Amino acid sequence: xxxxxxxxxxxxxxxxAMAVLGNDVLMQRAAAGLATAVLRRLRDGGAYGAxxxxxxxxxxxxxxxxxxxxxxxxxxxAVSAWRTGxxxxxxxxxxxxxxxxxxxDAAGALAQLPRQRLVVDGVAGIGSRPGLEPxxxxxxxxxxxxxxPVVAVDLPSGLAPEPPFSDAPHFTAAVTVTFGAYxxxxxxxxARSSCGEVELVEIGLDLPEPTVSRWTIADLAAVWPVxxxxxxxxxxxxxxxxxxxxxxxxxxVLSAAGAVGSGAGMVRYLGPxxxxxxxxxxxxxxxxxxxxxxxxxxxxGWGERKDTGVVTRAMTAGVPMVVDADALRxxxxxxxxxxxxxxxxxxxxxxxxxxxRAAVEADPLAAVRSAVARTGCTVLLKGATQYxxxxxxxxxxxxxxxxxxxxxxGSGDVxxxxxxxxxxxxxxxxxxxxxxxxxxAVTAAANPGPxxxxxxxxxxxxxxxxxxxxxxxx
Numbered sequence: 001x002x003x004x005x006x007x008x009x010x011x012x013x014x015x016x017a018m019a020v021l022g023n024d025v026l027m028q029r030a031a032a033g034l035a036t037a038v039l040r041r042l043r044d045g046g047a048y049g050a051x052x053x054x055x056x057x058x059x060x061x062x063x064x065x066x067x068x069x070x071x072x073x074x075x076x077x078a079v080s081a082w083r084t085g086x087x088x089x090x091x092x093x094x095x096x097x098x099x100x101x102x103x104x105d106a107a108g109a110l111a112q113l114p115r116q117r118l119v120v121d122g123v124a125g126i127g128s129r130p131g132l133e134p135x136x137x138x139x140x141x142x143x144x145x146x147x148x149p150v151v152a153v154d155l156p157s158g159l160a161p162e163p164p165f166s167d168a169p170h171f172t173a174a175v176t177v178t179f180g181a182y183x184x185x186x187x188x189x190x191a192r193s194s195c196g197e198v199e200l201v202e203i204g205l206d207l208p209e210p211t212v213s214r215w216t217i218a219d220l221a222a223v224w225p226v227x228x229x230x231x232x233x234x235x236x237x238x239x240x241x242x243x244x245x246x247x248x249x250x251x252x253v254l255s256a257a258g259a260v261g262s263g264a265g266m267v268r269y270l271g272p273x274x275x276x277x278x279x280x281x282x283x284x285x286x287x288x289x290x291x292x293x294x295x296x297x298x299x300x301g302w303g304e305r306k307d308t309g310v311v312t313r314a315m316t317a318g319v320p321m322v323v324d325a326d327a328l329r330x331x332x333x334x335x336x337x338x339x340x341x342x343x344x345x346x347x348x349x350x351x352x353x354x355x356x357r358a359a360v361e362a363d364p365l366a367a368v369r370s371a372v373a374r375t376g377c378t379v380l381l382k383g384a385t386q387y388x389x390x391x392x393x394x395x396x397x398x399x400x401x402x403x404x405x406x407x408x409x410g411s412g413d414v415x416x417x418x419x420x421x422x423x424x425x426x427x428x429x430x431x432x433x434x435x436x437x438x439x440x441a442v443t444a445a446a447n448p449g450p451x452x453x454x455x456x457x458x459x460x461x462x463x464x465x466x467x468x469x470x471x472x473x474x
Contacts (some may be wrong), residue, residue: 001219003210004187006222007126007161010180011195011341018179026203027060027092030154030179031442034120037177038072040150042117048076053109053116054096055139057123058087064179066092066101067120068153071097082109084123084136106135113142121171123157124184131168132158140171149174155183156194165191172196180205187214187398188364189384212365214398220438221471224464225263225425234360236265237424240293241247241417242310243273243300243324251301251325256283257457258417259297260425262439263464264424268293282454295320295387295423299327300413308359315340320423323377328352336377338391341423341433343416344371345382365396380419380433382412388437390430399434402441403448410453415440439463 005013017026025403042050054069056062066089069079073096080102083093097103104112113119123136132140140158143150150173155161158170162184178186185191186198227236243253251273259267260283267286269279276288296314298321308330314321315332322341323331328348334344342352348366350357353370360367360381368387371379378390384407386399393451415436422432443456443463451459 001216002182002187002214003207004182004184004212004214005207006184006211007356010126010183010205013180013207017203017205021204023060024091027063027067029203032202033179033203034064034068034151034153034177037175037199037201038068038118038120038363039075039077041149041151041175042077045117047072050117050429051078051080051112051115052118052120053104053112054079054081054120055084055109055123055157056081056088056092057157058089059125059127060089060305061122061125061157063089063092065120065153068120069101070095070099073101080104080109080112081108082139084133108216109139110142112434113139113148114146116148118151118174119143120151120172121157122153122250123171125154126161128157130158130160130166131171131396132170137169140169144172148368152176152195154178155410159185159191159194161185163188163365168223170194175199177201179203181207182231184212184365187212187385192338192401194386210395212396212398215400215434215438217400217438217442217467218471220400220442221467222433223427223435224468225422225427226468231265233265234292236263237295237421238266238271238291238293238428239264239420239424240266240268240296241420242270242296242298243302243413243416244271244279245301245303245305246272246274247303248301249275249278251412252279253282254410254413254454254457255297255300255417255420255423256286257454258414258440259421260285260417261414261416261457261460262418262421262436263461264421270296272314277296292392293319293424294426294457295322295420297322297324297416297420300416302326320429322416322419322423324412331375332392334374334376336375338376339423339429340375340377341379341380341419342371343380343382343412343419343433344377345412349381355431368396378429378433380437382415382437383420386437386441388430388433393430397430397434399437400441401450402444405448405450406444406456411440414453414457418457442467
């Protein structure tokens with residue numbers, strides 16, 4: 001599991017470490033890790049004689065880059081540096097020059113850029129405001145234009161380290177070498193894509209409880225329900241689907257695809273009877289009609305449904321359930337409980353909170369926490385980054401990230417069905433939400449391309465098998 005921290009948490013941890021070790025020790029640890037990461041990426045063409053350009057600001061990030069540059073020069077790398085501000089880290093600059101580093105001005109840095117194997121971005125750190133000065137912004141854009149890879153020091157300069165994110169100019173990194181802990185921008189979209197591959201260098205920080213925790217495939221394997229020799233369809237979990245409508249029958253089929261593909265012991269279809277044949281034509285193992293269930297999925301494809309009391313009745317009964325799509329409009333005021341998983345996208349969450357969609361997208365962490373506080377339910381916010389929060393915990397979890405191919409109509413219906421299966425199998429609500437979102441993402445990553453959501457759902461079984469087999473062999 002990868003953990004992310006706010007700027008305030010990281011600054012406090014750095015301050016405590018500096019009080020014991022001193023700033024020089026932490027900087028040298030960071031510089032050593034940065035130099036190692038750069039050398040690793042120069043390996044293919046050889047490090048000796050390779051040209052590397054440092055863009056350095058006046059703060060500690062610039063110092064990290066300069067000390068790393070001195071180490072690189074000692075390995076035969078041809079290192080030059082552009083001082084982007086009016087000052088520079090003095091000890092780092094002296095070490096860089098003593099090692100044979102060469103200074104460039106702004107014009108020289110632009111002129112020499114096409115000849116560089118890579119650029120090290122040490123302009124700004126977590127204490128800086130988003131955005132870049134025009135001259136630096138032009139250089140960052142030139143790196144993209146000339147396709148020169150950027151290795152960012154701690155985070156790409158100009159990028160906000162935590163929400164709210166903005167469209168301010170910033171570097172786009174192929175690699176970000178971060179120190180001590182992951183910053184939120186390295187885990188959350190849209191900022192995460194600008195960080196490229198993120199490499200964490202330990203420098204000896206004593207960290208508090210994280211603000212966010214991102215699941216890995218190992219976390220997914222650890223919670224996935226595996227039947228034993230004595231299992232039957234009831235012990236594996238029966239999930240009831242009150243999904244779809246005459247106007248939107250596809251939602252019923254897709255939610256069934258998610259439930260079946262994620263391994264339900266039994267799927268009961270409880271939606272409108274005229275839709276049932278569509279579900280059975282695709283999944284003849286689904287049972288139609290009332291009966292025992294361990295979890296419910298409601299709302300997907302309801303449309304303008306008149307009978308919406310199922311939400312309130314199920315919540316009152318305490319049945320674990322997934323409330324998706326149109327059913328989110330019918331939540332009882334403050335009548336929820338943690339075993340209810342709400343699965344809104346940003347627009348639906350904005351409506352639930354009385355906000356503009358842009359406000360949710362700018363600070364999804366705050367929005368998902370507000371939704372939990374308002375409803376008392378577990379909340380899965382769907383999107384490029386998928387957030388899960390629950391009343392029982394202060395932190396927010398992130399699902400395993402997936403590719404953009406899964407951003408298509410119907411994916412949410414599949415996700416709701418899979419989440420219902422995992423709830424019925426007995427997983428905690430936050431685990432069911434994370435498990436469903438993660439397995440869908442991993443399946444999309446394993447099957448890249450424009451596959452429709454029902455096709456991906458049917459490939460979940462292979463992905464789950466591979467995940468569990470690899471986990472057993474680890």
